[in-house]
Amino acid sequence: MLKYHKCIKYRQINTKKLYDNLQSKCQQLNENIHKIFTIMQTSLQEFGFEKYSDNNWYYLNYDDTLPKLWECYKKWIKKQSMYYLYYLFVLLFIINKNMLHRYQTRESVRAAYVLSNKKWKYYEIAFDYDNRTIMLFDTNKSKIKCLQVGNPNKSSLEFNVHIRYFNDIDIHETCTKWACLILNHTWRFRTMSFMDRDCLSNCCA
Structure with missing residues (x-):
């Protein structure tokens, strides 16, 4: 929905199909479907969906859709396993001041300038490791840009990238x-x- 927020099919959710899909996943993972379904409905309300008389969910608010969805996306994206692995790594080495400093700095990387159409533009950044994607949000124009860094079908731990440093001076x-x-x-x-x-390099690597 974040990528295709104007498409109507992403703004409506059939409750029965949602329940059936969750039930299938819960059976595979041996989870409680009633608990998960309750959490999912609460999350839909948080995202801005409303349940109508037909018992299905709809997102009909077209005003300021992307900024709100972006905030929800940033919150949920940090529930990926890659983030938990990183936090575990930090906890194991928290006694080392250098590692602690690196952790604090990496957490602060939320935005950067990206060259687009020969112009530098300011974007907020979110790292979707599960789908090997970097999501960029233009706060001025409320637009989303997606950078597909790797094959989304591969393991998120195989986030292979090539990074080269350089410096630039704005003389004009x-x-x-x-x-x-x-x-x-x-x-x-x-x-x-x-x-x-x-820190940006660490997040991309």
Whole structure:
């Protein structure tokens, strides 16, 4: 829905089909369907869906849809296994001050400039490791851009990327020195500091 928020089929959910799909997953994972279904309905309400008289769910609010969905997406994306593995890694090495500093900095990487159509644009960033995707949100135009970094069918632990560092100086406007990187020989990012670039690289790798 985040990618195709204007498409009507992503704005309506059949309750019976939703329940059947969840039940199938719960049987595979030996989970309680009633508990999961209750959580799912609560989440739908949080996303902005409403249940109508036909007992199905609809998202009919077209005003400021993307900003709200983006906030929900950022919250849910951190429930991926990759994030839990990283938090576990941090806890194991929390006594090391350098590792603690790296953890705190990586958590702060939420935005960067990306070169698009020969212009640098500011985007908020979310890392979807399960689908090997970097999601970019243009806060000014409320638009989503998706960077498919790898094969989404592979394990999220196989997030193979190529990263090259370089520096850039804006001599025409701000005379600012930028810390930049190129991801997979294609996408160019820039940040205000070398530390932010390192953290961005860690998130991409």
